Amino acid sequence: MTDFNGKRVLLIIGGGIAAYKVLELIRRLKERGAGVRVILTQAGQQFITPLSVGALTHERVFTDLFDLDDEREIGHIRLSRQADLIVVAPATADTIAKMASGLCNDLASTVLMASDKPVLIAPAMNPKMWDHPATRRNVKQLRADGVALIGPEEGEMAEEGEAGIGRMAEPATILAAIEERLAALDGNQAGQFLKGRRAIVTSGPTHEPIDPVRYLANRSSGKQGHAIAAALAAAGAEVTLISGPVTLAAPDGVTTLAVETAEEMLKQVEAALPADIAVMTAAVADWRVTEAATTKIKKTGKAPPALKLTRNPDILAALAAHSNRPELVIGFAAETNNLLKNAQAKLAAKGCDWIVANDVSATSGVAGGVLGGDANRVHLLTAAGSDAWPEMSKAEVASRLVQRIAEYFGDDRPRRRDEAEAHPS
Numbered sequence: 001m002t003d004f005n006g007k008r009v010l011l012i013i014g015g016g017i018a019a020y021k022v023l024e025l026i027r028r029l030k031e032r033g034a035g036v037r038v039i040l041t042q043a044g045q046q047f048i049t050p051l052s053v054g055a056l057t058h059e060r061v062f063t064d065l066f067d068l069d070d071e072r073e074i075g076h077i078r079l080s081r082q083a084d085l086i087v088v089a090p091a092t093a094d095t096i097a098k099m100a101s102g103l104c105n106d107l108a109s110t111v112l113m114a115s116d117k118p119v120l121i122a123p124a125m126n127p128k129m130w131d132h133p134a135t136r137r138n139v140k141q142l143r144a145d146g147v148a149l150i151g152p153e154e155g156e157m158a159e160e161g162e163a164g165i166g167r168m169a170e171p172a173t174i175l176a177a178i179e180e181r182l183a184a185l186d187g188n189q190a191g192q193f194l195k196g197r198r199a200i201v202t203s204g205p206t207h208e209p210i211d212p213v214r215y216l217a218n219r220s221s222g223k224q225g226h227a228i229a230a231a232l233a234a235a236g237a238e239v240t241l242i243s244g245p246v247t248l249a250a251p252d253g254v255t256t257l258a259v260e261t262a263e264e265m266l267k268q269v270e271a272a273l274p275a276d277i278a279v280m281t282a283a284v285a286d287w288r289v290t291e292a293a294t295t296k297i298k299k300t301g302k303a304p305p306a307l308k309l310t311r312n313p314d315i316l317a318a319l320a321a322h323s324n325r326p327e328l329v330i331g332f333a334a335e336t337n338n339l340l341k342n343a344q345a346k347l348a349a350k351g352c353d354w355i356v357a358n359d360v361s362a363t364s365g366v367a368g369g370v371l372g373g374d375a376n377r378v379h380l381l382t383a384a385g386s387d388a389w390p391e392m393s394k395a396e397v398a399s400r401l402v403q404r405i406a407e408y409f410g411d412d413r414p415r416r417r418d419e420a421e422a423h424p425s
């Protein structure tokens with residue numbers, strides 16, 4: 001159990017039936033030595049009282065922007081400055097809308113506007129409200145502003161007969177997200193986990209030329225792969241990111257190599273060996289045009305050209321079977337149906353250690369869609385079984401995955417060679 005060691009969390013409790021669960025969160029934060037100060041909104045007070053919150057925090061609970069005593073004693077500026085992390089739970093559709101548009105007409109929204117501290121929100125609302133285009137827009141805006149989200153999760157609502165995505169993440173899940181944020185703030189601690197480890201990450205699509213101006217491609221944005229490379233580097237790993245064509249900036253502290261085709265990607269991956277960790281996130285084209293034309297194919301007077309395709313190398317499978325195999329090889333499985341079954345089959349077929357499976361169908365329920373969007377909902381499949389993670393930003397998927405990788409290497413694993421023998425391919 002991590003000790004939060006006096007780190008300070010400013011918790012804003014919004015109005016929603018899930019507010020009662022936040023009492024449990026406060027208890028657990030205090031147990032671990034975090035300082036917890038609470039702002040209870042007017043709507044929040046319809047569900048829990050300042051008295052019950054204060055009994056757990058052993059501190060005054062803040063409720064009103066125009067309480068002159070508070071302004072004199074502490075003020076909204078100091079309230080935000082004295083926190084390491086601001087957590088909003090439950091974050092209602094109303095709070096999210098206010099945050100997205102920069103409104104500040106009560107203590108909670110004013111503190112959020114007056115703060116430059118990292119913010120984590122745990123949304124909770126009726127599934128219809130979560131799905132509403134206005135909430136979609138607001139959540140997208142918050143993510144772009146750097147706000148981290150945990151949940152919401154799928155399940156039964158308080159309203160009878162209502163189910164879907166909208167339940168607040170459980171206190172334990174929010175606690176884990178807080179732990180990650182606080183660890184990430186603690187540069188020294190985060191820097192130690194994967195120090196001395198080498199990692200290779202692939203990202204983005206590949207472009208397979210048809211002629212000098214045309215190519216075959218796919219909708220991958222590279223956001224997830226780039227976020228993983230950045231998170232590995234933040235945890236101290238020496239990272240080589242091999243990326244197909246994307247419009248993203250190269251992450252800080254990462255050696256980024258730009259490639260176009262699957263064959264180039266494979267060549268660079270092999271050149272980057274040896275490594276301890278490989279995370280193959282790229283959406284590599286399965287086929288390439290057998291003989292790309294060297295001049296632009298003309299459309300005049302002829303039937304459309306017949307494109308003859310050749311199978312591209314499978315980089316993940318090649319790496320998993322490589323004589324210099326990284327100790328931990330992780331693949332991705334983007335599926336539109338039978339997610340777990342297909343991902344399980346892929347784990348076996350590719351010979352990798354873990355698979356991160358994500359539903360990229362239009363019905364995945366993920367805000368903004370997974371392909372090209374900022375959010376993801378994944379399952380992590382390992383030999384030990386599968387873990388379903390709630391919807392979170394791609395940056396959070398990256399940091400959770402890196403946390404799992406750090407745990408894997410945490411017990412002084414044997415060196416690459418020994419481990420390669422334990423994974424015959």
Ligand code: C5P
Binds near residue numbers: 202262283313331332
């Ligand atoms: O077979 P499929 O494309 O669904 O497998 C996905 C996983 O395999 C991803 O990790 C992807 O990066 C990797 N892959 C690869 N080379 C290919 C095809 C997929 O590395 N040619």
